[in-house]
Each structure stands twice: as structure tokens, then as C-alpha cells.
Amino acid sequence: MKVFRKLLWIILGIVVVLALSSAVYIYTHSPEYTGTKTMDKLNNKVQVYFDTYGIPHIYANSEEDAIRSLGYVHAQDRLWQMELLRRIGKGGLSEIFGEDMLKTDKFFLSLGIDDASSKTVEMISKNSPVVRLSQAYLDGINQYIKEGPTPIEFHLTGLEKTPFTLKDIYNTIGYMAFDFAMAHKTDPLLTNIKNKLGPDYLTDLGLNTDPNSTLIKNYKPTLRDSIKNEVAGLVSEVLEDFPVPLFEGSNSWVIAPNKTKNGKVILANDPHIGFAQPSVWYEAHVNAPTYEKYGYHLAGVPFPILGHDRKLAYGITMFENDDIDFYYVEENEDDTNSYKTPSGWKKYEVISKTIKVKGKKNVMFTYKKSDHGPILNGIADQVSDTRPIAMSWIYTKVENKILDALYGMSHAQNLSEFRESLPNVHAPGLNLMYGDAMGNVAWFATAKLYEMPDSTNTKFILEGSTGKDEPIRYLDFSENPMAINPSWNYVYSANNQPDSINGKLYPGYYLPEDRAKRIVSLLEPKDDWDREAVQEMMLDDTSMVNTEVVTNLSKSMEVEQLNDKQIAILDKLNLWDGSSQLQQVEPGIYNRWIYFILKNTFADELGTEMFGQMLDTHFHKRLIAHMAEKETSVWWDDVTTTDSVETKKERVNLSFRQAYQSLEEEFGKNPNKWTWNKLHTLEHGHPIGQIKALRSLFNVGPFPVSGTREVINNMYFKYDDTGFYPVTSGPSTRRVIDFSDIENSTSILPTGQSGNPFSEHYDDQAEMFNQGKFRKMMMNKEEIIKTQKSLLIFEPTKK
Template sequence: MKKYKKVLLVLAGLLLLVIIGIAIFVNSLKPDYGGEKSLPGISNEVTTYFDTYGIPHIYADNEPDAMRALGYVHAQDRLWQMELLRRVAKGRLSEVFGEDMIKTDKFFLTMGIDDHTKSTVSNLDKQSETIVLAQAYLDGINEFIKNGPTPVEFYLTGLEKEPFTIEDVYNAVGYMAFSFAMAHKTDPLLTSMRNKLGEEYMEDLAINSDTSTVWIKNYKGFKTDTLGTNITASVTSALDKLPIPQFEGSNSWVIAPQKTKNGKVIFANDPHIGFAQPSVWYEAHVSTPRYEKYGYHLAGVPFPLLGHDRKLAYGLTMFENDDIDFYYEESNPSDSTKYKTAEGWKDYEFVNKTIKVKDGEDVAFTYKKTHHGPVLNNIADQISGERPIAMSWIYTKPKNMVMHALYGISHAANMKEFKSALPNIHAPGLNVMYGDAEGNVAWWATAKLYQMPDSVSTKFVLDGASGEEEPLRYLDFSENPMAENPPWNYVYSANNQPDSIAGMLYPGYYLPENRAKRIVQLLDAKDDWDKESISEMILDVTSPVNTEVVSELIKLFDVTHLDSEQLVLLDSLKNWNGKYSLNTTSPVIYHRTLYYMVKNTMEDELGPEMFKQFLSTHLFKRQIAWGSSMQSGEWWDNVNTPDVVETRQDIVMKSFADAWNSLVKDFGEDSSQWTWDRVHTLEHQHPFGQVESLRKYFNVGPFPVEGTREVINNLSFPYDDTGFYKVSSGPSTRRIIDFSDVENSISILPTGQSGNPLSEHYEDQAEMYVNGKFRKMMMNKKEIEETAASILIFR
């Protein structure tokens, strides 16, 4: 018996040692927010204060030293995110995730981002301030890779850490540029729809600008076929597999002193990006004797894309301009290596690439290029013999100066210096929002815009052989949409249509007027804005457009076909104020009915696959209000019932019945239980969270959440047959900078500052975010020192 007890004690002791060993190992993988570290290359000591949310406040004697420290602390919280982001353009995701990512890698290699990066980097002035500071940042990342703890994801994938280079920075920005583009989802699809259905169907789609919607006004008053469906499906499939967030849309408004309570500019911005864990932005406050910025950084990018200091603030929304065009090419019937141009036959360029695949054989492939760009046929798994389609993308054409632009806007001291950096942004198309302590407010659409012949619609695949559908000229930046200190005393952007420029409405994939209409409605009605009222506005979940759609459709209801409970709910819907609160039922019945209405209207003509692709476009969002107001048209009739011609009223009544039946099936017959919190949820997904056993360790949520598609608090979701609205994108941060009290400006992140699942800052803002809370963006050094949770000193 004693021997048995001794054996048990020995086993217990060994188990305890194993547990302690595991605990020590796991603890060693956490970010280190305190103590002292050696950081080669710095000239003087750098002190980093971490506040209670893990945000670093870096104080250095010079900017290169500060950038080395920034690179180190950014890497220790976000190295895994940096690793994934730099792999996209290089086609190296299959090395991590295996054969499931081959199509995605093939697609991005074909886009030419990495090839364009190599060309750009080979011509860089390595001594320029932009590149010197970028390299210092990379040196900090690489020091962490060399001597810091390895994030747990590297152990789980067996991936070896590799040093970062300047190419990785440019590739990260290139991915951002492509993520903003919408033409790859839309142009081939629209061409297929037109080829299949004819022009009469196209006339009832919200393809072009609508003169009745809210446009962003300009003001310069400077004070100081199946082929298309397959391409769209292939692109959508490739992007859906990406383990990092995609850029979607955004809100921003900047209010001039004349409309604020304290007589100073107030700046608000909430860029809309796909939700993922970690979330996209890394916050950092950098301070040196000659430079200070509180900024939001993309993984692996040294200069903040959003930022502010005591002099000025800036932020971004998507311009939504059309910067991708598709061209039908014509191969020589007697020599398939040549294609037709206006100057005669030219040789296709054949590009060879190889993808390394985890636990699999390397995949070699070849694609063709024309003077327009890559031919997507074999990339999109096309049927052989189909007419080639090439993609022309502005990002890979002009000289790439985007990094210099980011340096310029983050180092500008005033509006003039800030504006001078903007022409260097050729792609992606951005609305750059600006406000400063001097009282200036402005927005500029930044992109290399070009003019097409009057008769050409870039929303369809163009003729590449004739030379008659090519750009006529590039516009000068001064011709871009912009507003500087307008007399209505605010500027805003909600990805909606800008007013005409250079004598034309610039083509794009602008979002519907919903958010713009609400923003203008609120801003026009008030002249005493302050930080508190702006923080309420940025959380607004009311849609004036959705109530208009309800009012339009409800006239069509034949109440004699409804029972008493349906009449009660219909009456509630009629009186709905358009607000998306968690305990309301009107949003649920509205969206279920709306989905079935679109499905019952369009799927019979398009077919299931084309209909699914249509739902993924911005065009679908524009079509909702437009289409619901069409009293007649080809779309309303169901082509599968040749003996009956359906009307709008028939479709609306059927859709309401379909929605009702689906809700009874999902939640029972008590309609009081059909509340928004049961269908509208947010879960921040880590790539490893797709494995059910790892989900609770890596994912954050799910949470019931207010908001919906195209309200100011734009918590958007895809439509499908489930009738459950899993939020896919929304505010990637909410920032409010009040120049009457800059040091108490506020913001929030969707989950937390750290991307390391073992950090206490992995999800410490998640519940605050869904509850509409904010925290301070600290800039007062004394307060930072007194309240710091920890101090990390680099020597």
C-alpha cells in the first residue's frame, strides 16, 4: 500500500512538473509589456508606456529610434497578422493553410501586385526619409522575430519566421488597394446578365448615377455572359477564403467651428472593414521632439493610415471609383500566341508562377498578359475556347508613390502640406477627410482618375481589340472631387456618389444614399455639436431609406389575405421609425420580406449562381430602394410560370408570406419572439476559429448587436436563405477628435489591441464595442506616465 502511494506521489509530482512546464511555456509566448530590452540600431534610450488597453506611447529622442521601437511592439502583438498580410500578394497562403488556398494564391499572383512591388522597390531612393524610416520600422520587427517569443500560431502551423523587407510593406498596401476595388465582382457579372437577359432588364437596374439621391457636393474655397458569371464566382470564392479582413466602406464627417458648441473643429471617422480577429488596426502614439502622432497602423505598414495630433486630424473612406476595367481580347485564329490591337497583332506575354503547398506538391501555372493586364480565363477556371478577358487595374500601371504619400500626410504640419501629399495616391481610390486646429475642414477624392469616351460604359466588359474603348486621358488631381471649407460648414463621405467633375459624373460602385441621407439630415439640423452628441451620432442605427421602402411596399398589401396577428405586425411595421434596436421585431420582418422579394423577383431570370453573385455586389445594395419603387418592368414576372404574369403586388404578397412562414419555422408562432437580437450577431473569427475545438480560444463572440446594413453604425451582413444575419463587416474603429479638447479625444477597437490570444488585450474592448462605449486616446505625457499599466524601456 505504501509503495502504491509512493508511485501515486511520484506520478502526481511528474504531472505537476508537466503542468508547470506547460504554464511556463505558454506564459513565454505572451507579449512583454514591461522591463528592459536591447534594441540594436537605436542611438538613445526609448521609453514605451503601455496604457490600460495595451496601447503603446513611444517617447524617443529621434524618429528612427521611435520607428524601431514601434516595429518591435507592433510585431509582438501582431506578427501573425503581419505574416498573413504579406503573404497574400506573393501567393504564399497555401504554404500555411494547404490546398484550400491554391485558387486564392493563383488569383493574387495573377493580379501582379508582387511584380509591381519588385519594380517599385528596385527604383527606390534608399536614402529618402520615407524609406529610411520604413526600414527602421522593419528593423524593429526583425529584432522581435530574432529574439522575441514566437506567437502560438507559428507553432500550430509549423511555420518558420522570416525577416520582413520593404517589399512586404508595399505588398500589404497593394492588397489594401485591391480589397477596395468592386469592379472585379460587378463588371463581368453585369455583362453576363445583359447577354443573357437583354437591355430591357438592364434598364431596371441601378447601374448608373441616380439624380434623385444625395450626392457629396464639391466646393473649392481654400481658406488658408456565363464567362462573366464564372469570373465573378471565381473572384468571390478566392476572396471569401482570405484569412484576413477585406476593406468595405466607411463614414466620416468633419464639422467646422461654426456648427460646434466650443467653436472648434470636430472630426469623426469609422472605416468599415471586414471583421476578423485580430481586428485590422494597431494603435500607437509616437512622440519625439520634432514629430508626434497618434496613429492607426495596418499590419506591417510603418506610417499610420488614420491619425491625429494637436494640429490636425485625418481619416479615410472608400472613394468607390471604378479603377478596374475588363476587356475582351481577340486571339489570332491562326496563331494563338498573338492577340489583336488597334496597331495590329501583338504577342501575348506568358508568365510562369509556382505555388508551394503545405503537405502537397508544388503547383506550377502559366497565365497570359496583354497590354491591358492579366487574362483571367484559366485563372477563373474557364471553359476552354471562351473569348479571353483581360483585367486592367490602375494600381499596377503608374509609378507607385503611395508610401511617400502616407509619409507626407502623417508628417504634414498644416492643410497645404497635407494636400500636397495626396496626388501621390494613385490607388486605391480614397476619400481623405481632414480637419485642423485652425478651423479648416476638407475632403479630397484621391486616385488617378481617367476619362473614357462618352459612349463607353465601364460597368461592362469592353472591346479590347478596336482601340476605341481606351482611356482618353488622365485627370489632373485638381480635377478630382473635393470640398474645402464649404459654406455649409461640414464635409462628409459615406461612399456615396460625388457630384460631377471635369464635366462628367465619374463612374464608380458607389453605395446607396442611406447613410449619406441620415448624416446630412442630422448635421443640417444642429449647430451646437460637441463630442458627446457626435458619439451618439456615430452609433446611430436609424435608416430613413428603409422606412421609405416599407411605406412604398405596404401600399400593395391586400389585408383581406392576412390574419389578425399578421395585421398587428403589419401595423407595427407601418409605424416603424427605422431604428435597429435589439428588442424590436420590425427589422426582422422587414429583412426577411426584403430578401424574399429580391429572390422572388430576380432568381428566376438569373438562376441560383448568378443571383448569389449579384447579392455580393454594391449594385444589389443600390437596387433595393430603386427596385422596390418600380411599378412595372420585366423583373416582376416569374419566367417559370408562363401561364401567369406576376405583378409587383403579387411578388410583395408572396414574399411577405414566405418571410412569415420562415419565421414561424425558426422561432415559433409567437411573433413577439422575432426580435433583432436573435438574428443579428457579431463574431470576430480567427483563421483557426474555423476548427470547432479551437473556436473558443481564438474567436471573440458571438454577441447580439444593434445596427444593420447601411445605417451610420453600419454592421453589415450577407443575405442568404438562412434568414440569420451574421455580421461580416462594420466600423473597424470609431474615432472622434474634438479640437477644443484634443487630449480627451475618444475611440474604440472591435476586440482589442493585441492579436496574441494569450494577451490580456486580445478582447478587452469587445464588449465595450458592441455596447457603444469609448475610451480615451491619451496624448498628455504626464497623465500617460501616471496611469501607465507598464513601462518597456529599449536600450
């Protein structure tokens, strides 16, 4: 017994020591939101008030000191995120995650982001306000790196902290620029369909925009050969386990005074980005005598991408324009180091890179570069086509002034100054949404657009040796789609097709009209909008298009072949209003039905791999309503059968029965139990959370969530054989800026402000986000001080 008691005390002692050690570790590795710190290069004292949700409200005597302090507090909450984002463009993920990331690193190195960043840093003026403030922000980050606790992710991966440089900011921006590009997935896929199946299969896909669909209207007032689909496969593969979120879509609308209850502008914005932990945006309210902005910052970028103050507000959605072109390159048979150009043979530029790999020797990587960009063959094993393919990307072709644009947007005092900064956005293509206290509303499609010959279809791989598929000219920014104070008293964007420019529809990878159609239908009839009504609209989960799809599909249904329960479900779908709430059964049966229709229609011709790649593009989303309307199509036939030609009716009925049977097998024979909450869930995954034992510490969720694909509350998921719909992307924030009550404007983050799992602000907004709640974006200094949760003071280092 004495031995047993002694053993018990030993075990208890070990438990206590472990508990104390864990408590000490957590305490010493949590962000510091209170106290006094000294900071190098600081000129005067800076006060940082943290509110209830850990959002810093920074007050300084100069903008440089304020931005320097922002760098420090941003780093203590998001250093790991900053580290990942700066590594993507320079091929640095293998150093953290090992050889599994080699293909990803090779791909991003070949894009030329890192080289473009080096060139930009060499060219910019070191004395410009942009560089001066960027360096102040970096000073704050690097001070935290030098003296702050090392985030747990660095310990777990064995990575050393290293200082940040100006080039890192541009590499992070380069990641964002690639994030919006859909051409990598779409152009090679469509080229392969054309070459493998023939032009008839393309005709039925409705590649060109329907001019009768919901377009974003311009308003400018007078005043005021087969490639076996390797490129698409490469992109799908390198992004499969990508450790950071990708930008996907977005909603925004700005309502003019004539349509609001209080006669002031209201701006709403919810950029759609891949869900991850930490979430994308870091909120900060920065104040100096000559500058104030409540902004949303990308990790490692000093100027907010979304922001507002008492004078104006702005937000973004993705333009989805076509800024990448692929070209076949003709190599010299006698000299594979040279290629044909319209003016003769030319030597490739050969670029060599070294990739650090965790636990392995460094990997030497070499690729060829032509006038059209890097040759993708050789970057990954699956790109083995005999014809070299080059990628031309506008981001690396023209001078990079995106940081200047962000500086200009965040420092603009009015609509005119804001507009002046926008031509500096060359890529990624963004819809900039604007509203101000003076009553102005505007939408600007910002990108370096270029005109191609009428005979050139940029949705396919082009011929690079003839010169016939080259850009004719760059458009002046004044020619870009835009609307300024339109007569209909609102502007909006839902990543849908903008109206024509000089009589032509500009090509792109636009989303279907679903969200746009719903936004317009809600905005048009109402003239007394207020903040609460706009917040409610942001949570709208009704699809007008989905109900139209059901109506069109139901016309093909053979009811006499269905049993009573199946007929009841079909009737339920036909009475459905298109909403997607947790206890509804209609969203589940609808999405199963659509998936089986897509699979039964396209997989026989495309094969499993290409069909999966199609489901990974925006392109397939536009096909659903299109094919539901189409009675005859070459795609309806099942090419695996030789004794019959299948029809739409056969495909639609088979798919409905398969959808019904799959739900019955999984959830039982009572359709009332096939509710959306069992199928549609949201988990915010952290890269380290992929390790099962660490999932509960790093990941947030999972939660059942309402919403669905291509509704305003766009909780997007991918279709696959599982029949379950874990959300992959959605609102990265919901913001409502009301100029009738600017200090009570509202927002929400999907998880929390901090990326540190030991911070109380790691996930303290997650439940609110799922429930559709909002919180105040505080701007009144007196209220901020009165309700502060903590105060952190920075003082200059004594010399």
C-alpha cells in the same frame, strides 16, 4: 484501494505538469510590456509606456529610433497578422493553409501586385526619408523575429519566421488596394445579365446614379458576348475563405467651428472593414522632437493610415471609384500566343510563377499578359470562356507612391502640406477627411481618375482590340471631387456618389444613399455639436430609407389575405422608425421580407449561382429602394411559369407571407419573441479559429449586437437562405477628434490591441465596443506616465 490511490496521484501529477507547462508556455509567449531590452541600430534610449489598453506611447530622441521601436512592439502583438498580409500579394497563402488556397494564390499573383512591388523597390531612392524610416520600422520587426518568442500560430501551422523587407510593405499596401475593388464582382455579372437576358433587364436595374439622391457636394473656394459569369464566380470563390478582413465601406464627417459648441473642429471616422481577429488597426502614439502622431497602423506598414496630433487630424472612407476595366481579347486563330491590337498582332507576355503548397509539391503556374493586363482565363477552372478576358487595374499601371503619400499625410503640418501629399494616392481610391486646430475642414477624393469615351460604359466588359474603349486622359488631381471649407460648415463621406466633375458623374461602385441621407439629416439642423453628441451619432442605427421601403411595399399588400397576427406585424412595420435595437422585432421581419423579395424577383432569371453573386456586390444594395418604388418591371415576372405574368403585388405579398412563416417556424407563433438579438450576432473570427477545437481560444464572441446594414452603426451582414444575420463587417474603430479638448479625444477597437491570444489585451475592448462605449486616446505625457500600466525600455546594443 492502494492501487486506486496511486493511480489517482499519477493522474493528478500529469494534470499538474500539464498545467505548469501550459502556464510556462503562455508566460513565455505573451508580449513583453515591461522591462529593458537592447536593440540593434538604436542610437539612444527609447521609453515605451503602455496604457490600460496596451497602447504604446513611444518617446525617443529621434524619429528613426521611435519608428524602430514601433516596429518591435507592433511585431510582438501582430506578427501573425503581418505575416498573412505580406503573403497575399505574392501568392503565399497555400504555404500556410494548403492546396485549398491555390486558386486564391493564382488569382493574386495574376493581379501583378508582387511584380509591381518589385518594380517599385527597384525604382525608389534608398536615401529618401520614406525609405529610411521604413527600414527603421523593418529593423524593429526583424529584431523581434530574431529574439522574440514565436507566436502560437506559427507553431500550429509549422511555418518558420523569416525577416521582413521593403517589398513586403508594398505587398501589404497592394492587398489594401485590391480590397476596395468592387469591379471584380460587378462588371462580369452585369455583362452576363446583358448578354443572357437582354437590355430590358438592365434598364430596370437603375445602373446610372439618380442625380436627385444624396450626393457629396464639391466645394472649391477661389481662395483658401457571354462569359457565363466566370470572372465574378472566380472572385467569389477565391475570397470565400479569405483569411484576412476585407475593406467594405466607411463613415466620416468633419464639423467646422461654426457648427460646434466650443467653436473648434470635430472629426469623426469609422472605417468599415471585415470583422476578424486580430482587428485591423494597431494604435500607437509616437513621439520624437520633430514628430508626434497618434496613429492607426496597418500590420506591416510604418506610417499611420488614420491619425491626429495637436495640429490636425485625418481619416478615410472608401472612394469606391471604378479603377478596374475588363477587356475582351481577340487571339490569333493561327497563333494563340498572339493577340490583336489597334496597331496589329502582338505576342503575349508569358509569366511563370512557383507556388509553395503546405504538405505538397510546389505548383508551377503560368499565365498570359496583354497590354490590358493578365488574361484571367486559365487562372481557375471555371474561367473557360472561348474569348480571353484581360483585367486592367490602375494600381499596377502607374508609379506606386502610396507610401510617400502616407509619409506626407502623417508629417504634414497644415492643410496645404496635407493636400500636397494626396496626388500620390493612385489606388485604392480613398476619401481623405481632414480637420485642424485652425478651423479648416476638407474632403478629398483621392485616386488616379481617368476619362473614358462617352460611348464607353465601364460597367461592362469592353472590346480590347479596337482601341475605341481606351482612356482618353488622366485627370489632374485638381479635377478630383473635393470640398474645402464649404459654406455649409461640414464635410462628410458615406461611400456614396460624389457630385459631378466638369459636368459628369464619375462612374463607380458607390453605396446607396441610406447612410449619407441620415448623416446629412442629423448634421444640417444642429449648430452646437460636441464630442458626446458626435459619439452618440456614431451609434445611430436608424435608416430613413428602410421606412420608405416599407411604405412603398405596403402599398402593394393585400391585407384581406392576411390573418390578424400578420396584419399586426405589418402595422408594426409601418409605425417603425427604422431603428435596429436588440429587443425589436421589426428589423428581423423587415430583413426576411427584403431577402425573399430579392430572391423571388431575381433568382428565377439569374439562377442560384448568379443570384448569390449579386448578393455579394454593393450593386444589390442600391436595388432595394429602387425596386420598392418601381410598379412595373420585367423582373417582377416569374419566368419559370408559362401561363401567367406575375406582378409586383404578387411578389411582395408572397415574400411577406414567406418571411412571416419562416420566423414563426424558427421562433414560435408569438411574434414578440422574434427579437433582433436572436438573429443578429457578431463573432470576430481568427483563421485558426475555423478549427472547431480551437475556436474558443482564438475567436472573440459571438455577441448579439444592435445596428444593421447601411445605417451609421453599419453592422453589415449578407443575405442568404439561412435567415440569420451574422455580422461580417462594420466599424473597425470609432474615433472622435475634438480640437477643443484634443487630449480627451476618444476611440475604441472592436476586440483589443493585441493579436496574441495570451495577451490580456486580446479582447479587452470587445464588450465596450458592443455597448457603444469609448475610451480616451491619451496624448498628455504627464498623464500617460502617471497612469501607465507598464514601461518597456529599449537601449542601444553595446558595441
